[in-house]
Amino acid sequence: MSDLVPVIRSDTHLAHIGLIELASGVEIPCFESPERILAIEAALEADGGFAFEPPAEHGRAPILAVHDATMVEVFELAWTDALAAGGDGSRAMFPDVFLIGAYKERMAIEGMPASAHHRLGAFLFDTATPIVGGTWDAALGAVDVAVSAAERVVSGAPLAYGLCRPPGHHAARGMLGGYCYFNNAAIAAEWLRRDGGVRKVAILDIDYHHGNGTQQIFWERGDVLYLSLHADPARAYPYFSGYAGEVGAGDGVGLTRNWPLAARTGLDEYAVALAEALGMIAAFAPDAPLVISAGFDTFERDPIGDLALRTQDYREIGRMIASLRMPAVVLQEGGYAVDALGDNAVALLSGLRGA
Numbered sequence: 001m002s003d004l005v006p007v008i009r010s011d012t013h014l015a016h017i018g019l020i021e022l023a024s025g026v027e028i029p030c031f032e033s034p035e036r037i038l039a040i041e042a043a044l045e046a047d048g049g050f051a052f053e054p055p056a057e058h059g060r061a062p063i064l065a066v067h068d069a070t071m072v073e074v075f076e077l078a079w080t081d082a083l084a085a086g087g088d089g090s091r092a093m094f095p096d097v098f099l100i101g102a103y104k105e106r107m108a109i110e111g112m113p114a115s116a117h118h119r120l121g122a123f124l125f126d127t128a129t130p131i132v133g134g135t136w137d138a139a140l141g142a143v144d145v146a147v148s149a150a151e152r153v154v155s156g157a158p159l160a161y162g163l164c165r166p167p168g169h170h171a172a173r174g175m176l177g178g179y180c181y182f183n184n185a186a187i188a189a190e191w192l193r194r195d196g197g198v199r200k201v202a203i204l205d206i207d208y209h210h211g212n213g214t215q216q217i218f219w220e221r222g223d224v225l226y227l228s229l230h231a232d233p234a235r236a237y238p239y240f241s242g243y244a245g246e247v248g249a250g251d252g253v254g255l256t257r258n259w260p261l262a263a264r265t266g267l268d269e270y271a272v273a274l275a276e277a278l279g280m281i282a283a284f285a286p287d288a289p290l291v292i293s294a295g296f297d298t299f300e301r302d303p304i305g306d307l308a309l310r311t312q313d314y315r316e317i318g319r320m321i322a323s324l325r326m327p328a329v330v331l332q333e334g335g336y337a338v339d340a341l342g343d344n345a346v347a348l349l350s351g352l353r354g355a
């Protein structure tokens with residue numbers, strides 16, 4: 001009999017609710033819902049191979065090791081400042097002006113709006129990332145979940161699963177977006193470097209979307225390998241990164257790699273890209289646990305994806321990764337076919353534990 005896999009989870013995400021997103025100008029209920037995590041928990045519970053554990057509190061230090069302090073402060077104040085400016089608290093909040101690169105072009109302008117909900121426009125890159133009253137605590141909780149899962153593996157578990165919500169891989173050093181506020185996987189990887197006593201960390205990102213935030217955070221780092229398999233950004237969010245030519249810079253040249261995938265990619269083609277990525281991880285020879293950004297939006301019926309992986313394919317993907325014989329920290333990213341998330345998570349974790 002094999003040991004139970006620790007699953008780090010928290011209830012703090014439950015108040016990150018009532019979310020809406022603007023999709024091509026149309027207001028829709030946010031795909032990124034609490035039910036996602038509840039569905040995964042129910043399936044892990046029914047499976048019986050998992051042991052739920054609460055996270056330890058890690059405070060802000062691991063966040064500030066990765067993110068811009070002003071972005072963190074503005075995010076923290078945004079909701080209460082929006083209320084102070086007359087919001088009635090019944091609606092998810094977005095800023096209405098975004099400070100894109102071209103705004104300041106050739107001008108020396110330095111002013112900043114008084115209210116944090118307006119300042120947020122300098123730190124947000126899309127209209128899929130609403131803030132409500134429970135968002136800040138949920139984002140802190142997701143980081144605690146991620147770091148606690150990493151801690152669990154450093155202290156001897158071969159595999160741990162952090163049920164992070166909100167997800168993280170689109171959040172860059174000074175930028176929120178893509179349902180993401182803090183980059184849980186990047187924070188866990190950096191925590192492993194600073195506090196986990198390791199020298200080299202690899203992050204494997206198997207979410208449907210390119211992890212632009214994780215890529216940016218480690219772009220010039222010689223000690224962190226970032227590999228991502230995702231839908232070709234020529235047709236898929238986040239559109240502006242994740243192309244095959246992006247390979248890192250400086251000390252990090254060659255330590256970022258992207259595999260853009262065609263629509264309807266199934267396991268056969270997916271496995272070819274994954275095998276290449278796994279070969280790179282083996283060659284990099286990390287002394288840290290593998291950090292996996294795990295999204296199930298690659299599923300054939302995902303409402304915002306167009307790849308074609310089936311539930312049993314996640315078991316095979318888990319097995320392939322397990323062939324590296326590395327301890328692993330699995331952190332939840334996306335996946336929006338709520339009725340299938342539980343089975344897909346059990347399949348991936350079963351493959352990873354060698355079943």
Ligand code: Q9C
Pocket residue numbers: 023128167168169170178179180207209237295297304333334335
């Ligand atoms: N019409 C993650 O999976 N836009 N983020 C979707 C759909 C936002 C995805 C548009 C997608 C963000 C963590």
Ligand code: ZN
Pocket residue numbers: 207208209295297333334335
């Ligand atoms: Zn995704």
